[in-house]
Amino acid sequence: MARAVVSCCVVLAVLFSTGLPSPLTSKEVWSYVEVRDGAHMFWWLYYADSPAAQYKDLPLVLWLQGGPGGSGTGFGNFEEIGPLNRDLEPRKTSWVQAANVLFVDNPVGTGFSYTDSPSGYATNVAMVASDMLVLLKHFFTERPEFQSIPFHIFSESYGGKMAAAISLELSKAVAQGTVKCNFAGVALGDSWISPLDSVMTWGPYLYSTSLLDDHGLADVSSAAEAVKEAVEQQQFVKATELWSVAETVIEQNTNGVNFYNILTQEPDEELTSSAGEDFITLLTRRHIRPLHSQSLSALMNGPIRKKLGIIPQNVTWGGQAEEVFSYMAGDFMRPVVDIVDQLLTAGMNVTVYNGQLDLIVDTIGQEQWVNRLKWDGLPGFQNLRWTPLDDPASPGITGAFYKTNKNFAFYWILKAGHMIPSDQGPMALQMLKMITQQA
Incomplete structure (x- = not known):
């Protein structure tokens, strides 16, 4: 049984007295969904908070963290794109100002998600996708106001591998009418695709x-x-x-x-x-442990846990992360390039974005698998020259390059490593707006 709690972000700002006025007036919602017997997945939604638009006029973005075992509600939220940083101060480059943002602790066992027994852990991306489909079906049924809003999946690292598999299954579910949403595309950031x-x-x-x-x-x-x-x-x-x-x-x-x-x-x-x-x-x-720093763990298992109010007593944020990784070890090195090809061929909007300074998923490797795609738009993409983008934080200085042809785009983010929103927040926010067609 899913339980939901609605709150205001301002509660955090007042509770922790950062000394800064909170710019956030929109509400948050969070809940659990039992996606399989004994497998409980936690999600946390921030309604968009924009001075220029209502939340219904802005896209819905699902953020998927890497690992597997990295927490979107923790690391993605407080270290990368959420409305508040780890010190509970307003983030100037929060994606919540341009989109409704849904964080999900995925796969089961990640973050505040948990399993009742070892049989609850996912062992491959097919199981991960199946679990996420259960959650998304529940989410869009319970919150029908989001069914018509353009829905984008953004991801990072291993989250991109999961995002590709989830996107393929979601596109099928939407076509069959089993999930009601306006699925608009997937963005694969520094992703473990190949x-x-x-x-x-x-x-x-x-x-x-x-x-x-x-x-x-x-x-x-x-x-x-x-x-x-x-x-x-x-x-x-x-x-x-x-x-x-x-x-x-x-x-x-x-x-x-x-x-x-x-x-x-x-x-x-x-x-x-x-x-x-x-x-x-x-x-x-x-x-996995770098995504669970001592200070972030203290925040999530202390004030945030208390704020949420629905975390079971026996569940620790990140407590099952290593098991999540271990159970996925046999699937870790499997490529999903064929899934990306299927998405492109089906007409799904796919974006690849990568940080110049990333090693674990270096840009050279990303370009290699992209250049092997069987998608019929690849030759046209390869014939294009890239377009420079100014860094929003430093006008006149190039912050990225990009190319786009038909339903595929590639962004090369300069001076960024693996965690692009952390390293180049203004550029990442600009990219989000471009991908969701707000710029």
């Missing part, structure tokens, strides 16, 4: 940016080839393990480059695995 293309370009990218010497390039290339061999043999759990090995090789040869932004460095204690640490534990330490 894992092998990322891994195989790590070495060349790091070498071209002077972060590897010849010896380091040889080491990384050798480790990447091992991953490739496992993928080609359809040994996907082994491929995930070898992917972890390749990351360790990079850390050792770059003195700890940060996979999420090559201009920064990991702390020394993060560089090597602990004795006896298995590859799943190492991967979650590298890629």
